[in-house]
Amino acid sequence: MALRFEVLGRFNRARAAHLTLPHFVCETPLFMPVGTQGTIKGLTTNQLEEIGCQIILGNTYHLALRPTSELIDELGGLHKFMNWPRAMLTDSGGFQMVSLLHLADITEKGVTFQSPVDGKPMLLTPEESIQIQNRIGADIIMALDDVVRTIITGPRIEEAMYRTLRWIDRCIAAHKRPHEQNLFGIVQGGLDPVLRDICVRGLVDRNLPGYAIGGLAGGEDKDSFWRVVAQCTAALPEDKPRYVMGVGYPLDIVVCSALGADMYDCVYPTRTARFGTALVPEGLLKLKNRAMSDDTRPIDPACACMVCKNYTRAYIHSLVTKDAMGSQLLSYHNLYYMMQLSRNLHSSIVQGRFPEFVCNFLQKMVCISLSLSSCH
Amino acid sequence: MSSSNSIHSSAMKFAVKAWSNGRARAGVLHLDCCPTPIDTPSLLLSTRKGLPLFISPDLLPSLPSPDSHLLHVSPLHFLEGLSMTTISKIGGLHQMLGLHEYGFAAVPRDSIQCLPEANSTNKVGASFETPCGRLLIKPAEYMEMISSLRPELWATLADEVPAWVSDKRNKTSVDRTIKWLDECIALSPTGGAVFGAIVGGSSLEERQRCAQEVARRNVSGHCSFVDMR
Numbered sequence: 190m191a192l193r194f195e196v197l198g199r200f201n202r203a204r205a206a207h208l209t210l211p212h213f214v215c216e217t218p219l220f221m222p223v224g225t226q227g228t229i230k231g232l233t234t235n236q237l238e239e240i241g242c243q244i245i246l247g248n249t250y251h252l253a254l255r256p257t258s259e260l261i262d263e264l265g266g267l268h269k270f271m272n273w274p275r276a277m278l279t280d281s282g283g284f285q286m287v288s289l290l291h292l293a294d295i296t297e298k299g300v301t302f303q304s305p306v307d308g309k310p311m312l313l314t315p316e317e318s319i320q321i322q323n324r325i326g327a328d329i330i331m332a333l334d335d336v337v338r339t340i341i342t343g344p345r346i347e348e349a350m351y352r353t354l355r356w357i358d359r360c361i362a363a364h365k366r367p368h369e370q371n372l373f374g375i376v377q378g379g380l381d382p383v384l385r386d387i388c389v390r391g392l393v394d395r396n397l398p399g400y401a402i403g404g405l406a407g408g409e410d411k412d413s414f415w416r417v418v419a420q421c422t423a424a425l426p427e428d429k430p431r432y433v434m435g436v437g438y439p440l441d442i443v444v445c446s447a448l449g450a451d452m453y454d455c456v457y458p459t460r461t462a463r464f465g466t467a468l469v470p471e472g473l474l475k476l477k478n479r480a481m482s483d484d485t486r487p488i489d490p491a492c493a494c495m496v497c498k499n500y501t502r503a504y505i506h507s508l509v510t511k512d513a514m515g516s517q518l519l520s521y522h523n524l525y526y527m528m529q530l531s532r533n534l535h536s537s538i539v540q541g542r543f544p545e546f547v548c549n550f551l552q553k554m555v556c557i558s559l560s561l562s563s564c565h
Numbered sequence: 566m567s568s569s570n571s572i573h574s575s576a577m578k579f580a581v582k583a584w585s586n587g588r589a590r591a592g593v594l595h596l597d598c599c600p601t602p603i604d605t606p607s608l609l610l611s612t613r614k615g616l617p618l619f620i621s622p623d624l625l626p627s628l629p630s631p632d633s634h635l636l637h638v639s640p641l642h643f644l645e646g647l648s649m650t651t652i653s654k655i656g657g658l659h660q661m662l663g664l665h666e667y668g669f670a671a672v673p674r675d676s677i678q679c680l681p682e683a684n685s686t687n688k689v690g691a692s693f694e695t696p697c698g699r700l701l702i703k704p705a706e707y708m709e710m711i712s713s714l715r716p717e718l719w720a721t722l723a724d725e726v727p728a729w730v731s732d733k734r735n736k737t738s739v740d741r742t743i744k745w746l747d748e749c750i751a752l753s754p755t756g757g758a759v760f761g762a763i764v765g766g767s768s769l770e771e772r773q774r775c776a777q778e779v780a781r782r783n784v785s786g787h788c789s790f791v792d793m794r
Contacts, residue, residue, distance in 0.1 A: 233624065483651045495623045499663025501655055507614060507646035511696075514616050521621070 190398045191328070192371050194430050198539040202422065202449035205538035208430055210328040211369055212268060213276040215243040217430065217451035218534040220442060220527045221278060222459065226251045227271045230459055231520035234273045240494065240521070241528040244276035244328070246454045249321055250285035254306065258324035266326030277327040278454070280434075281318045284336055295335055297352065315359040319372070323365050331401065332360040334375040339409040339417075346379035353377045354391040361395065371398035373432060376421050379404060380413045389424040399430040402450070406435030415444060422449035439468060439530055443550055446534050447543075458527050462519035465509035468526040470553040474502075476519065481506035494525035576717045577758040577785060579605075594635075596668040596717050598659065601631040609637035609670055611677075614647075615662045622663060635668050639675040640710035645697045649713040657715035669716035670760075672788060673707065674725070681725040683734075688741065691722055704745045708752035716757055720788035721749040723762035735766040739775045750782060758785035 193209040208215040222229050222237070224245045229237060237245065247267055252258060264270050267277060286293050286300050293302040299314035315333040322330040333356055335349035357374050364372050374392035378384030392400055402421045405414055418433060422445075425431050432452035433445050442453050458468060465477040469489045475481075476488075484502040496505075496518045508515030537546035578595040592605040610617050615638050617625065625633065643652065655661045658669050674681055678696055685692035690703035707722045724741040726734060742764045753759055761779035765772035779787055 236621070236623070239623075482646060483648065483654075485651065485655055499622065501661070503647060503651050503655065504614075504661055507643070511645065512613050514613065514618070514621070517621050 191369050192398050200538055200543035203447050203538050203543055205535045210276045212328050213243055216535045218446040219243055219452055219531045221246045221454040222524055223454055223456045231517040240525045247279045249279045249282035253321050258321040262324035278329040279322045279325050279327040281331045281333040282313055283333045315356045316363040319360050319363040329371045329373055332357050332374050334377055334403055336404055338407040339380050339404055347384055350378045350384045350388050373399040373401050375401045375403040377404050382420055385420055400425050401432040401434050403434045406437050418445050419448050458523035459520045462523045463516045467519055468523045472554055476506050476509045488522055494522050496522040576756055599634050599668050600666055603631045607635055609635045612636050612638055614642045615658055638669045638671045639679050640671055640714055641679040641693055641695055649709055652713040671716040671719040683726040686724050691724055704748040708749055712754040718758045718760055720760045721746045721762045723764050723790055725790045728767050735768055735771055738764050739771050743778045760786040760788040763787050763789045
């Protein structure tokens with residue numbers, strides 16, 4: 190174990206905590222921007238620090254392809270390679286493999302696929318995934334799981350769940366740096382509460398430093414999504430961090446935090462920025478819209494970021510989808526928005542005003558009032 | 566070339582500090598908006614819609630100062646998606662870009678995307694090939710852009726031609742450039758320093774003729790267009 194998780198405040202199931210990792214002390218709930226290829230698209234590491242980013246995610250699949258984990262290791266690890274002093278998390282590589290490579294196939298050995306570089310058949314085993322992540326050197330590493338989309342039904346879900354449990358033991362055995370890197374297990378089981386329960390108990394038995402809820406954020410209906418998150422957070426240990434993978438939309442983050450989750454990651458804020466969409470308290474602002482061309486207000490008058498302090502919607506409108514600077518400025522604003530959301534979640538729980546924060550947040554977004562009971 | 570050692574306008578002061586044995590000179594440029602004076606010879610940073618292409622505005626201060634404080638702006642960039650009315654409403658370049666301590670030098674063309682199209686230029690205006698198609702810019706329209714943008718320095722509209730045109734075409738380009746020089750000066754807003762455009766291709770006489778005409782007008786500097794191909 191290379192982390193400490195200290196809960197500072199609660200409201201019902203929501204909790205605010207200090208998560209102490211080798212490179213940084215983080216405040217949860219928190220959102221992690223995704224730095225796919227050793228960089229967050231459109232921002233420098235200086236800017237990430239400035240907006241209050243605490244931990245970023247690196248994709249093992251992309252990094253293993255380019256520039257390779259061996260080179261990263263040789264150059265002192267990913268922190269040094271990309272000059273990021275704070276915390277880092279790497280995923281196992283499994284998800285990208287399955288979602289990006291149409292010829293990927295999962296067997297008991299691991300994930301077999303065709304190398305996108307030269308077409309050769311390759312195999313990513315739990316052991317190999319952990320070795321790659323050991324070389325990259327992130328504070329948190331993820332177990333290789335057998336991930337199945339929740340829209341799929343049938344025996345495949347059960348097979349994947351049991352395989353995930355068998356693979357976690359192989360991951361634990363292969364992990365060479367348990368005192369510097371924290372191996373998180375991932376709960377699978379689709380939308381089936383029985384399978385999810387078996388998986389949670391199996392992972393908890395292994396006494397891992399933290400746990401992730403996987404297999405969601407893939408198009409399932411919202412009611413199923415909340416139910417699975419609620420079930421898992423209720424069953425996972427109180428004193429360890431809980432990470433909902435691939436989430437996401439600000440609303441989802443607020444609700445999952447109310448249900449007791451602590452960490453999130455998603456490409457959404459930066460990806461939607463590249464399409465000209467800004468995240469605002471009311472929801473989304475589409476800067477491409479013709480109406481923006483003579484709107485001299487900032488994107489969000491209440492936002493304190495460099496973009497909102499200096500630029501009008503009209504100017505950003507003239508840049509988006511035509512000039513790279515448009516993507517950069519919007520990415521900066523959107524990530525600032527997510528960091529501010531994380532800070533607000535943490536401080537409102539610590540200061541005992543979480544329900545007020547949530548209701549305020551929801552009111553602005555949906556313009557109706559909700560009773561407190563729907564937050565539980 | 567002006568023989569005086571210094572030039573003043575409301576936004577800009579320039580003085581020569583030293584000469585080489587030949588014709589090179591080192592000078593210093595004071596702009597009201599820039600906190601420190603800028604040594605010349607000086608390079609302008611190229612921009613796209615006013616912001617540098619390669620670095621976001623919050624990171625600009627990390628570049629050497631004051632050497633990175635002069636930015637080249639092409640007014641043509643704004644024709645794609647931003648009206649002059651809106652730019653005026655926002656308050657001009659400094660307000661729009663959030664760059665208050667940087668000086669802007671407006672020249673119609675840039676070095677990559679907005680290039681003069683000599684074959685389409687006529688007596689009414691200068692033609693440019695741009696990302697939003699071919700545009701014919703008349704002096705009055707150009708001055709409307711300058712008045713909205715309010716750069717510290719701006720070049721007058723020129724009929725730029727490549728080095729291989731006929732003598733006749735080359736002479737026409739000088740005639741037009743001088744005519745447009747007067748039209749631009751007549752419409753010039755208060756506050757900006759006018760740089761008279763000098764063309765003439767590779768003909769020494771035409772270059773001299775153009776330069777002499779520009780020198781006769783009350784301009785703060787000269788902007789020479791040279792075909793590097």
